[in-house]
Amino acid sequence: MIGRRIPLPPDLRGRGRGDRALAPLPLVVRVYEQLSRISGRRRPPITAVDRDLRLLVTHVAAEAEDVVSLRLARPDASALPLWRPGAHIDVALPSGRVRQYSLCGDTGERGVYRIAVRRIEGGDGGSREVHEALRPGDAVTVRGPRNAFPFVPARSYLFVAGGIGITPILPMVRAAQAAGADWRLVYTGRSPGSMPFSAELAEFGDRVWLRPDTEYGVPASGAELLEHAPSDAAVYCCGPPAMIAGVRMDLARGAARPVHFERFSAAPVVGGKPFRLRLARSGRELAVPAERTALEVVREVLPGIAYSCRQGFCRTCVVRVLDGEVEHRDRALTDTERADSMLICVSRASGGSLTLDL
Numbered sequence: 001m002i003g004r005r006i007p008l009p010p011d012l013r014g015r016g017r018g019d020r021a022l023a024p025l026p027l028v029v030r031v032y033e034q035l036s037r038i039s040g041r042r043r044p045p046i047t048a049v050d051r052d053l054r055l056l057v058t059h060v061a062a063e064a065e066d067v068v069s070l071r072l073a074r075p076d077a078s079a080l081p082l083w084r085p086g087a088h089i090d091v092a093l094p095s096g097r098v099r100q101y102s103l104c105g106d107t108g109e110r111g112v113y114r115i116a117v118r119r120i121e122g123g124d125g126g127s128r129e130v131h132e133a134l135r136p137g138d139a140v141t142v143r144g145p146r147n148a149f150p151f152v153p154a155r156s157y158l159f160v161a162g163g164i165g166i167t168p169i170l171p172m173v174r175a176a177q178a179a180g181a182d183w184r185l186v187y188t189g190r191s192p193g194s195m196p197f198s199a200e201l202a203e204f205g206d207r208v209w210l211r212p213d214t215e216y217g218v219p220a221s222g223a224e225l226l227e228h229a230p231s232d233a234a235v236y237c238c239g240p241p242a243m244i245a246g247v248r249m250d251l252a253r254g255a256a257r258p259v260h261f262e263r264f265s266a267a268p269v270v271g272g273k274p275f276r277l278r279l280a281r282s283g284r285e286l287a288v289p290a291e292r293t294a295l296e297v298v299r300e301v302l303p304g305i306a307y308s309c310r311q312g313f314c315r316t317c318v319v320r321v322l323d324g325e326v327e328h329r330d331r332a333l334t335d336t337e338r339a340d341s342m343l344i345c346v347s348r349a350s351g352g353s354l355t356l357d358l
């Protein structure tokens, strides 16, 4: 349905539907709390990949407003490690920041990794650095690929992507098409010009519904995004936390079916209790409120502290724990590592305080 305007669903005419993506954070937190109770499931651990690749940027291309794609290859153009749809790489930027980007190219193109990056003005600087500092010929160190969003064989799929969340979905769409599966993609964004890779998706015709907010007046609700799902479809969703929460909530109300999702930013803290942090090297005492992470609080006094995904899978923020009991919420550390370490972007104190080797 590329380029085709879908008639406005009746709920968009004033019955309070469709504005969940604009929901304020407290509502998103409540939805995540409910989802945690409904599913009771923890996402599977991510396997670490200890392999550094020294790659060159071979192409930089504008893909949409504030979005560029980069193609990365070895200096000798030889084959790169295999990857599957949903995989990402860690890219070490010239400043030393490490950021994760989904691979959005063709899994069969063995000599190239393609990533895409949206520039976030108010962000922490990683996306601005990609846009401003990386040019063809520049070298970057890449770790991975790893897969935090595995694509599982199914007879039918519904893919839901929001904005730059299209990047892990693109290779999944191609894999579903190659496998002869029945699939649909709903792709939302602020406006047509903000949605990267729309033109690439044109080859799939009516399987793809582009749904820019500017054509409908409001962001889509979970129910609307799920409207075109083939029966029994596995649902793969990537985009802003509010969009994912809407899809998961409305899916949980309907027929049971698998849902797989990936966020591009930290999830809100769910079920957090306040605790105190003691930083052993400086003797500082910090208060971590219920709704904030230890990383956020530590960054206020140690702005250079290393972090990346803020979702508990990249391990960048690992810190040694000198005293106190930890409630581990990560998807990366082994039991042995958890005995004396924690990932401060997600994990918290299970008692009232922790002392960290910082």
Ligand code: FES
Binding pocket: 307, 308, 309, 310, 311, 312, 313, 314, 315, 316, 317, 318, 343, 344, 345, 346
């Ligand atoms: S920042 Fe990635 S695990 Fe904490």
